Amino acid sequence: MVVPDTAQDTSKDWVELNIGPQHPSTHGVLRLKVKLDGEIVKDVEPIIGYLHRNAEKLCEMDYYCDALVYFDRMDYVGAMNMELGYLEAAEKLLGIPPPERAQWIRVVMAELSRIASHLVWAGAFGLDLGMLTPFFYCFIEREKVLRIFTAVSGSRQQTNYMSIGGVYQDIDDQIIYDIEQFTEEFPKKLEEIFNTFVKNDIFISRNKGIGILEPEVAIQYGVTGPMLRASGIEYDVRKAEPYLVYDKINFDIPVSYKKDNLARFLVRFEEMRQSVKIIKQAIKKIPDGPYFNPKAKKSLMIRLRGEGEVYARTESSKGEFGVYLVGDGGVKPYRVHVRSPALKNLSVLPVLAKDVMIADLFAISGTIDLVFGEVDR
Amino acid sequence: MIEILEETKGKDGRRNIRVAKENLVALIAELKSQGYDHLSLITGIDKKDKLEVVYHLHNVKENQYIVVRTETSDERVPSISSLYPSANWEEREQYDMLGLVFEGHPNMKRLFLPESWVGHPLRKNYDLSKVQYVNMDEDGNDYATFDPGDGW
Numbered sequence: 332m333v334v335p336d337t338a339q340d341t342s343k344d345w346v347e348l349n350i351g352p353q354h355p356s357t358h359g360v361l362r363l364k365v366k367l368d369g370e371i372v373k374d375v376e377p378i379i380g381y382l383h384r385n386a387e388k389l390c391e392m393d394y395y396c397d398a399l400v401y402f403d404r405m406d407y408v409g410a411m412n413m414e415l416g417y418l419e420a421a422e423k424l425l426g427i428p429p430p431e432r433a434q435w436i437r438v439v440m441a442e443l444s445r446i447a448s449h450l451v452w453a454g455a456f457g458l459d460l461g462m463l464t465p466f467f468y469c470f471i472e473r474e475k476v477l478r479i480f481t482a483v484s485g486s487r488q489q490t491n492y493m494s495i496g497g498v499y500q501d502i503d504d505q506i507i508y509d510i511e512q513f514t515e516e517f518p519k520k521l522e523e524i525f526n527t528f529v530k531n532d533i534f535i536s537r538n539k540g541i542g543i544l545e546p547e548v549a550i551q552y553g554v555t556g557p558m559l560r561a562s563g564i565e566y567d568v569r570k571a572e573p574y575l576v577y578d579k580i581n582f583d584i585p586v587s588y589k590k591d592n593l594a595r596f597l598v599r600f601e602e603m604r605q606s607v608k609i610i611k612q613a614i615k616k617i618p619d620g621p622y623f624n625p626k627a628k629k630s631l632m633i634r635l636r637g638e639g640e641v642y643a644r645t646e647s648s649k650g651e652f653g654v655y656l657v658g659d660g661g662v663k664p665y666r667v668h669v670r671s672p673a674l675k676n677l678s679v680l681p682v683l684a685k686d687v688m689i690a691d692l693f694a695i696s697g698t699i700d701l702v703f704g705e706v707d708r
Numbered sequence: 709m710i711e712i713l714e715e716t717k718g719k720d721g722r723r724n725i726r727v728a729k730e731n732l733v734a735l736i737a738e739l740k741s742q743g744y745d746h747l748s749l750i751t752g753i754d755k756k757d758k759l760e761v762v763y764h765l766h767n768v769k770e771n772q773y774i775v776v777r778t779e780t781s782d783e784r785v786p787s788i789s790s791l792y793p794s795a796n797w798e799e800r801e802q803y804d805m806l807g808l809v810f811e812g813h814p815n816m817k818r819l820f821l822p823e824s825w826v827g828h829p830l831r832k833n834y835d836l837s838k839v840q841y842v843n844m845d846e847d848g849n850d851y852a853t854f855d856p857g858d859g860w
Contacts, residue, residue: 349848379819379820380818380819380820380821380822383820383821385805385829385830387805387830388829388830391830423719423720424719550745550746550768551745551746551792551793551794552793552794553746553747553748553792553794564768566768571771572771639718639719640718640719640720641718641719641720642718642720642722642764642775643720644748651748653748653749653764655749655751655762655764657753665753666751666753666754666830668749668751670748670749670764674797675794675797678793678794678796678797707820
């Protein structure tokens, strides 16, 4: 039998496979053009833009306070973090700092939102690997967070709860009790979910050592968030450039030096545990006082004018979420640019998925935590 | 020595440096060697008579930010994608949205919109009243059209 010289033949025998944009494993509308040599992935080209709505242009056409709703629709599984990212920039530009009480409430909501987002990720990641059970467990817990959001804002996902100069409405004792109850019960449930993953041998063998991301490559490609921390770089905006009251809260940044899929999984789970720790501290420290800045009361809100340029960054559940705002002295922003962490994390996929099996391609793209509302904006 | 046109401090406390676009690549290469290894974002701003390009560079180890700005009147800017791989998609996005052409970019194509889209949406003179529809041809490539009967 004559074995063909693969080094010569592969260039001709590559199979080009189109995956998506509508595919269960692409988390929405990601399209991948994959070049295959047998079952080995030789090249991946992500094609995006199927959920593109040009939120940046829409923001330019609205008042400062109205632009907020487009941010809810970016990372729709963790909307509070998106609102926070925009408001950090807008409040600096307009010169309307939120009062102390609103800052603590925002921390609680942002961390609850991070838990909600990571739970969706964990459930969907299980589905990517063919595990159906954890998905339901994750969504039961997520539903509890969404009930708290409904109680504070009236809406489950697109909450629009934070507003310029504070929050939309105050939280009462019942909500504080509900949140405390959640933080008591959730860690036990989280361990249950965690065990459904890590006690499964197939899950471990499909993730250990797969999708190695070197720290130098990660920084060059602009990767941030849990993905960067799983590559061994201890970098978190909450610590590096504290916003709100994060500098008054005691919490740790989980870091893993294993650099693979499993490391990213473990980092995200540890982040959820840290979020619970933050909520437990913050909920006790919420001071009395006004929950919004009187300069931004509803009748004055559309008259707010901003001039200058501000770049503010926050740590969303995906990574460093930055908003660059330019004002020309008018009532509408002149230019809004969003640094989408998921977009940057996706751009490293061709490097991660080089010479892996096609089944591992989905395990790797699953660990990136893609939400297409945010990637395409 | 690279000539710096202006150095200011922004409203958010970050250091702003303005350079001529001829010196841009040299300055950013110099900053990269000083430890600014993470390109946070590239933003294009339409100033009506000219386009401004803003680069946010970040030093992860020392946690420092620097903002480099340059201007162009003919839509052309030198590309820095050979210095930072993450600039590849950022520059494609700015080309897509504002029509900035980055010279020396290996793959200067649109990132979000189909290649045949007319106009660049974030330009201030972009005509929003003309609706474009997107369809897919037989090879699976998207294209834009003004004909509502052709789109879906």
